[in-house]
Amino acid sequence: AQSVTQLGSHVSVSEGALVLLRCNYSSSVPPYLFWYVQYPNQGLQLLLKYTSAATLVKGINGFEAEFKKSETSFHLTKPSAHMSDAAEYFCAVSDSNTGKLIFGQGTTLQVKP
Amino acid sequence: DAGITQSPRHKVTETGTPVTLRCHQTENHRYMYWYRQDPGHGLRLIHYSYGVKDTDKGEVSDGYSVSRSKTEDFLLTLESATSSQTSVYFCAIRGDSAYGYTFGSGTRLTVV
Numbered sequence: 481a482q483s484v485t486q487l488g489s490h491v492s493v494s495e496g497a498l499v500l501l502r503c504n505y506s507s508s509v510p511p512y513l514f515w516y517v518q519y520p521n522q523g524l525q526l527l528l529k530y531t532s533a534a535t536l537v538k539g540i541n542g543f544e545a546e547f548k549k550s551e552t553s554f555h556l557t558k559p560s561a562h563m564s565d566a567a568e569y570f571c572a573v574s575d576s577n578t579g580k581l582i583f584g585q586g587t588t589l590q591v592k593p
Numbered sequence: 594d595a596g597i598t599q600s601p602r603h604k605v606t607e608t609g610t611p612v613t614l615r616c617h618q619t620e621n622h623r624y625m626y627w628y629r630q631d632p633g634h635g636l637r638l639i640h641y642s643y644g645v646k647d648t649d650k651g652e653v654s655d656g657y658s659v660s661r662s663k664t665e666d667f668l669l670t671l672e673s674a675t676s677s678q679t680s681v682y683f684c685a686i687r688g689d690s691a692y693g694y695t696f697g698s699g700t701r702l703t704v705v
Contacts (some may be wrong), residue, residue, distance in 0.1 A: 489633065512692045524636075524683065524696045531692050570635055576691055579624045579643060580651070583635040 482507045482573050486584035494592050499543075499558040501587050503571030506552065512574035514553045514581070515545055519567045527569075530554060541565070566591045596620040598695040599684050606704055611669040614700050616684030618664075622695075624687040626704040627651075627659065629680040630699075636683060642667055674704045 487502035505511055513530040528539025535547045545556045554571060571584040606612050616625060624643055628651075630638040633660045638651030640659040648659050656678060658670045671678055684697040 486635075491695075514692070514694075516653060523698045526694075546678050572636075574692060578641075578649075579691075580638060580641060581626065581685065581687075581694055582638070583628075583633040585633060 482511065482575050482580075482582050484571050484573050484582055484584035486569075486587050488573050489585065490586055490588045492590040492592060493561045494497060495563055496560050499556070499561045499565065499567050499589065501556040501571075501589065503545075503554045503556065503584060504552050505571075505573045507573055507575075509576055512573070512576065513537065513545075513547060514572040515543070515554075515556050515570065516570045517541075517567050518570065524536075524570070527556070543562065561589075561591045563591050563593065565589060597684060597686050597697045599682075599700050601700060602698065603701045604703070606702070607672050608675060608704055609673050612674050612702065612704075614669045614682055614684075614702070616667040616669070616686075616697060618667075618686045620686060620688065620695070621664055621690040622686040623664075625661065626685040626687070627657075627667065627669045628683045628685065629653065629678075629679050630683060639669065639682075661662055671702075674702075676704050678702065679704045 483506045485504045515527040516524045528537045530547045536542045543558045600615045627639040630636045637653045642648045642659040642661045660668045682700045687694045
């Protein structure tokens, strides 16, 4: 079965600092991978997705993620954090056989002024 | 999100009562999903459907049932609500693309 592990339930960075949110996955078949963001009291918004076209994926709001098969990782980065990036971030993997989308536990990003 | 709506948006119910949440789509997508979101657990899959009358269990299906009698509607029923089912429930849809998921705005359910 496919699974996702997000390392660190809370990450705190200073405004302007690098953002790094970690995600490792387990999959027996080539995965589709996703990062979603959720702002307080809102629904889920897709940041970016990996669909095997390119290992470095660029998303919205300056975020990007790199698929590393050897490390089974799909970490999310942003060079310079903004206050508006404070939110909860979810990594997810799609099971291509069943169509199920499996989520990690989430990482709350705090951005300090 | 456009093409998918959840109802109700908020509901407070008493322990032991039945509750039905509705997910409605206008995209004619094949796949539909119900998730619950709880702090520290992310989103966990309750049930999903891969066609009319074709459903399967997710990882937290105990206490929940679903029905899909037509393409556009996917109903989630709590037969006898318990306080542990207090949560935010999200519906999602997916078409033939293996990576085109769309989420609803969520239903906040409180069981008192």
